[in-house]
Amino acid sequence: MRLGGRLAAAIEVLSDIESRHRPAADALKDWGQSHRFAGSGDRAVIGNIVYDALRRKRSATWIFDSSEPRALAVGALLLQWGMSPEAINEALEGDRFAPAPLSETELSLLSSRSLSDAPDEIRADCPDWCVPLAQEAFGEDWVSELQALSGRPPLDLRANTLLSSRERVLEAISSTGAAPGDYLVDAIRIPPIDGDGRHPNVQTSDEFKSGWFEVQDIGSQMAAALACVSHGMQVLDYCAGAGGKTLALSAAMKNSGQIFAHDAERQRLSPIFERLRRAGCRNVQAVTDDEALRALEGQMDLVLVDAPCTGSGTWRRRPDAKWRLTEKQLDTRVSEQSSILETVKRFLKPGGRIAYITCSFFPQENAHRVASFLEANPDFTSMDPATLWQQTFREGSERARLSSEGMTLSPARTGTDGFFFAALQKRS
Known part of the structure; x- marks a missing residue:
């Protein structure tokens, strides 16, 4: 044609x-x-x-x-x-x-x-009702931030250090234009395509089938890294879905400790079993029934909440979702997020942490949810985002948007999908 x-x-x-x-x-x-x-x-x-x-x-x-x-x-x-x-x-x-x-x-x-x-909302390619949300999230930069969310995305990979290394993966897929990604030693980026170009189908490669790497946006990789897992920890990935962050945590923990993968929609967990096998993850078990979940109460060092959200931070990958999204859907997600945060706190041991993550830039799903949770739960504190960034990435903190509630990653600032991360610690 x-x-x-x-x-x-x-x-x-x-x-x-x-x-x-x-x-x-x-x-x-x-x-x-x-x-x-x-x-x-x-x-x-x-x-x-x-x-x-x-x-x-x-x-x-x-x-x-x-x-x-x-x-x-x-x-x-x-x-x-x-x-x-x-x-x-x-x-x-x-x-x-x-x-x-x-x-x-x-x-x-x-x-x-x-x-x-053209008016700002036109240049931003943004629905009218989302304009005040973008303005609150990004301030005077809101137009440029949404313009970045209207561009084509790169193809990001995470080298699986349980079975390989970034150097070996880069050598194996050198024909794709892949290069080391920013921030993380395991991150790999294939740049956005131009015009009628197409990204290589890396998932058909022998290296992917052998578990050497996973397809995962660098923002998602950064959110997993900010959870700061260590050897021997007990971790509950409460909204595990297909398991992208679960696999990243498993690799960071070098197959030590235990990760419990749970999702309220059990069918969403279906892909995780094959992914765990391929990636060589041996410290993960799926938890699908309520009795097994109750047995974890008061036992966890970390609960990762990759919360169900509007997905506004992924508009460059799923632009049709931008135009289908409604204020009613946002309200539904906000309610779900508040309920999940209240639910997961019971799984923590004293001194344990909640890592709260969304792939959204809407403040209602992010800073507002954290502030509301902290107000209702004085036995929790918000861990300083600047300190977390420095401990995890060492440099580049000026590229993220840091606030007292957490941090926001974005295509314009960090070159990633739009993500929010907050760490909430239970007092000992």
């Missing part, structure tokens, strides 16, 4: 997403299954256009004065791919599968409008 056919397919997928209010991944999968002639390269490029269109939805809508799928898809080529109107029309010319070339009306709009003149 040429670019014109791929653009037409992306418009079709965007129409499906809009009309059926469904996740982009589902719409792309269905399109691929019903268009078997499209190769993997075609599907990758179509996916690029769709996700870029969703990342820059408000910008494209403002430029074309239209939110139609065509405007969003063409906007992706202009705003994210860096193509000129002339280059787009040249690519569409002579392609019988392509949509119509840019019209005189569209060309006139493009020549008369500049994003530099």
Whole structure:
């Protein structure tokens, strides 16, 4: 397929997403299954256009004065791919599968409008109701922070030191453009792709199948590192999900002590068993029944809470979620987070810690939740974020946003997805 056919397919997928209010991944999968002639390269490029269109939805809508799928898809080529109107029309010319070339009306709009003149919420590609939340989280930098959340993400890996090392992994995947990541000795980064490029499918490599590395955003790796686990600790990963942070903790503890992996939605734990086997993690056991969970009360040195959240910090990876998110969903998550924090405190021994993590930048899910918990629980204190950062990473603390409640990582500051981390210690 040429670019014109791929653009037409992306418009079709965007129409499906809009009309059926469904996740982009589902719409792309269905399109691929019903268009078997499209190769993997075609599907990758179509996916690029769709996700870029969703990342820059408000910008494209403002430029074309239209939110139609065509405007969003063409906007992706202009705003994210860096193509000129002339280059787009040249690519569409002579392609019988392509949509119509840019019209005189569209060309006139493009020549008369500049994003530099657009309102802040347009340049930030942000839903209106999220603007005050972003302003509270990021202050005067809120536009640049959300612009960073509208870009393409890198592909981050964590070398599994139980079975390999960063040096060996980098050598094995040298053809991918991978390089050492910041902050952590195990972090690896493959830069964001451009245009019609595609990230390598590293999960098909022999090294991945042998457990040498995991795919994990560096922000997630940093959050696990900030938990500051050590040999012999008793740890409860209360919202373990598929187990990404569980595996990171296991490697940091060098298979010593014990990690109990739990999730209220048991099916979410399903992938963890194969991941543990592949990674060589021997100090982790899944806890799924209430009786086994109750037996852990008062025994834990650390409870890791990777709390269910809105996921606003992952918008560059899941841009469709940005436009589906509602204030009611935020309220639901806030309620769940408060309930979980109150629940997990009973598992700690005196002097134990809660590591509270979200992949969100919304203060309601982060600093507000910590402040509310501390107010209701005077036997807990917030550990100093600056000290935690210095102990864990040694340098670069100016790149995180530190407050009395915790710290926020972001694409613009730390080059990661948006994460929040706080450590809450129970008094001895």
